[in-house]
Amino acid sequence: MNHSTLQGSATTTSRRFASPLAVVAGLWMAIMAPSCLAFGFEDVAAKAKKLVEQEYQAPETNTTPTLRELEYEQYAQIQYRMDQAIWREEGLPFQLSFFHEGMHYVSAVEMNIIDDNGVHEIPFDANDFHYGDVKLSEKDLEGLGFAGFRIHYPINTPNVFDEIMVFQGASYFRVVGKNQIYGLSGRGLAIDTETPSNKPGVPSGEEFPAFREFWVVKPEPDSQSLTLFALLDSPSATGAYRFVLRPGDDSVLDVKSRIFLRKPIKKLGIAPLTSMFLFGPSQPTSTLNYRPAIHDSNGLLLHTGKAGWIWRPLVNPTQVEVSNQHVEELKGFGLLQRSHAFHDYEDLVDRYDLRPSAWIEPQGDWGPGSVELVEIPTQNETNDNIVAFWKPDEMPALGEPIDFNYRIYWTMNESKHHDPALSWADSTMRSRGEVRQNDLIRKPDGSLAFVIDFKGPALESLAADIRPTAVIDVGDNGKLVESRVIRNVAEGGWRVILRVKRDDETKPLEIRAHLEESTRHLSETWFYRMPVAG
Structure with missing residues (x-):
């Protein structure tokens, strides 16, 4: 995937009242934080506060043309020697390794260790890397630093230190749990994400803040979590971050962040997630491909409090599509990979069936705002084309801190993070609509057909003689031609089949559907936004 840092002042002026939940969350964070550190979050926040008061300075680069012009296959040969991994000789539960500068990774991040004796810089040493067949001169290796780093932990097999988290490029990071492989990415911050121009070769205006320095706390021999701090900088903002990583079946990352704006921006994206959707049953491919689906995520899930749970299947549009769901009190959101069956992908190399979902839960009250979804056209699976983030209604004053913890x-167990009283849209399939003329012949009628399979506890507990009702809304740019609800006798649950016609192809068509019995919701709301025609 194409992948394009710390916390503020010790005295923070908050523009939100501290709710009981926020107090509990703060106490929990304090309990989880390492005690008696020589350096901590407030130190990073002070650095971010000082930095925002200064004019932005782009990071220097010492990479030579030879390093910058490396092809991906060449750059991939440059690997850190795991016999030099940090803490390997000490037998600690976590180890660190590093990325070399090169290709489009042309600026270094400063790396530090925090232990009982203070803060210690980790120096770059070219002897710690294997270079494969890549030929570099002494000049190519002068004045370099690290382009990022990896965290290793024996998550799958005892004494085998698998890579479980990586930081590389801007403020991007990825995490995996047990038996998972890397898929979608998190980011520290998004600024003016894809203000669409829809013109080839014209920049969108998006700014990519970058982590400039990291501090990793040395773990204890029995530690089950790893704490690190990061300092973020960009032309428009600075930030302080604390990450607490707890690996497991579901790996969990607690994020404490404090942001300072250096200049006005159009769009502030909190807790951004970046993923890829090329095609799948909800949007079949028009080209011949043996794989039935290619995506790191197939939908956006929102828990909006009063508006309930909303499932939004992703699309690969013909032009940039930006949409928002306003929420007064966000309970959670995430980009999900709701299908983990191998036969849904048939890919033995990229194993999309093993790629995780990322579910974000705010810690404390974030106030009113919107979850924004950006969908960008792509013709291949190497480009991330999906972005989702929280956009607060209230922007901080320049230089003033704003905190977001989550x-x-x-x-890969998405139902665990869903309302147990509701069923969910387990799959979405799309095709041309047809009208039945007799038992053997069906004729296209210009409509669009959707087949949605709902599964889950609320449907499983229905009495045998109860048939749920589908409540469907197609908005003001189309009409509902047909809808049916039938029991899924093959896999359980209930199937909704609907056909719609769009009035104006130059405008999106928004379709919503949920199941209910009497007036009781039995499912989340399925929300499909058909983009403008290509």
């Missing part, structure tokens, strides 16, 4: 679950 937890990210990296999971």
Whole structure:
């Protein structure tokens, strides 16, 4: 995937009242934080506060043309020697390894260790890397630093230190749990994400803040979590971050962040997630491909409090699509990979069936705002084209801190993070609509057909003689031609079949559907936004 840092002042002026939940969350964070550190979050926040008061300075680069012009296959040969991994000789539960500068990774991040004796810089040493067939001169290796780092932990097999988290490029990071492989990415911050121009070759205006320095706390021999701090900088903002990583079946990442704006921006994206959707049953491919689906995520899930749970299947549009769901009190959101069956992908190399979902739960009250979804056209699976983030209604004054704390679950057990009283849209299939002329012949009628399979506890507990009702809304740019609800006798649950016609192809068509019995919701709301025609 294409992948394009710390916390503020010790005295913070908050523009939100501290709710009881926020107090509990704060106490929990304090309990989880390492005690008696020589350096901590408030130190990073002070650095971010000082930095925002200064004019932005782009990071220097010492990479030579030879390093910058490396092809991906060449750059991939440069690997850190795991016999030099940090803490390997001490037998600690976590180890660190590093990325070399090169290709488009042309600026270094400063790396530090925090232990009982203070803060210690980790120096770059070219002898710690294997270079494969890549030929570099002494000049190419002068003045370099690390382009990022990896965290290793024996998550799958005892004494085998698998890579479980990586930081590389801007403020991007990825995490996996047990038996998972890397898929979608998290980011520290998004600024003016894809203000669409829809013109080839014209920049969108998006700014990519970058982590400039990291501090990793040395773990204890029995530690089950790893704490690190990061300092973020960009032309428009600075930030302080604390990450607490707890690996497991679901790896959990607790994030404490404090942001300072250096200049006005159009769009502030909190807890951004970046993923890829090329095609799948909800949007079949028009080209021949043996794989039935290619995506790291197939939908956006929102828990909006009063508006309930909303499932939004992703699309690969013909032009940039930006949409928002306003929420007064966000309970959670995430980009999910709701299908983990191998036969849904048939890919033995990229194993999309093993890629996790990322579910974000705010810690404390974030106030009113919107979850924004950006969908960008792509013709291949190497480009991330999906972005989702929280956009607060209230922007901080320049130089004033604003705090956002949250937890990210990296999971393949998506139902665990769903309302147990509701069923969910387990799959979405799309095709041309047809009208039946007799028992043997069906004729296209210009409509669009959707087949949605709902599964889950609320449907399983229905009495045998109860048939749920589908409540469907197609908005003001189309009409509902047909809808049916039938029992899924093959896999359980209930299937909704609907056909719609769009009035104006130059405008999106928004379709919503949920199941209910009497007036009781039995499912989340399925929300499909058909983009403008290509």
